[in-house]
Structure formats: C-alpha cells, structure tokens
Amino acid sequence: MAQPIPLEIPPRDPKRELLARIDAAPADYAAALLEACELLEALRQSGLLTLAKAALDARSTLVETAADAANTDSAIRATRNLLLLSKMLAAVDPRVIEGIGVAVAETFGNARSTPPEPPSFRSLVVNFLSRDMRRGLGLLNRFTRNLGYQLKLRTQSDFPPRS
DSSP states (O other): OOOOOOOOOOOOOHHHHHHHHHHHSOGGGHHHHHHHHHHHHHHHHHTHHHHHHHHHHTHHHHHHHHHHHHTSHHHHHHHHHHHHHHHHHHHSOHHHHHHHHHHHHHHHSOGGGSOSSOOOHHHHHHHHHSHHHHHHHHHHHHHHHHHHHHHHHHHHHHSOOOO
C-alpha cells in the first residue's frame, strides 16, 4: 500500500515577505519609499493619523450626521439657491460682471473719497443729464420691471385668486 507523502508548509512570516519585497524593489523607488515613511511618521506625530483612523472608525456616524444635516429644509433651500445662483451667473456675460466689479470698486473702493456733504441739487441734475447716468438708470429700470413681473407671476401661481 502506498504511503502518503508528508507535506509540511512552513509558517508564513508577512514581515519577512514585506522586507524581501522592499529589498527587491528597484532603486528608483527607494527615495519615494523613504519620503512616504517620513510622511507617515509626520502624520503620526502630529496626530492626524490618529484623527483619520478615528474618522474611519466613526464613518457611519459621520455619514448619518451629514445626511441628517443635508435633509433639513434650510439645507435643501440653500442647495437649490446655490444651483439657481450658478445658473443665473452662467447666463450673464462675464464682461457685464466685470463692469459691475469695476463700478463697485470705483464707487466704494476708497471710503475716504466719499464727500462728507450730500451732493447739491444742481450736481444731481447735472449727473442725471449725463448719458452714463441715464444708461445705468435704464438698466436698473428694466431690472426692476422684470423683477416686478416675475414676482407677479410667482404670487399668482402660488396663491389662487379668491372668489
């Protein structure tokens, strides 16, 4: 009768296997490995590694807390408003936004340049007669008219007329 062949598998030593892999790594990676070790040590000393481990351990609690915070009415409104603002900004020509920025900087950039006294009636009339002033007022007038129209549409659709 045949005899079984004894099979003895030596126990694995993961540490020795890792050291053998590091020893076999090309010299090109030696500097990167040393820098990675230094980075890990700096993270450990600063406590960031411990913090990251704690965050991973508490990830389900963190996700639940973030989901609960995101599910509030105010967070939903804020997200919708941010999307609408980004859509609104995308619709405006960047040159217009640049012009607004320059006008704001020229108007409010140096608070000391603002005269302490209100302008005279005569200077207001002279300013009103300038083309640039009328152009700006026309823009504000058009914006106000469009805003009023949109407000009318929104209030009519939100509240049905009374009988």
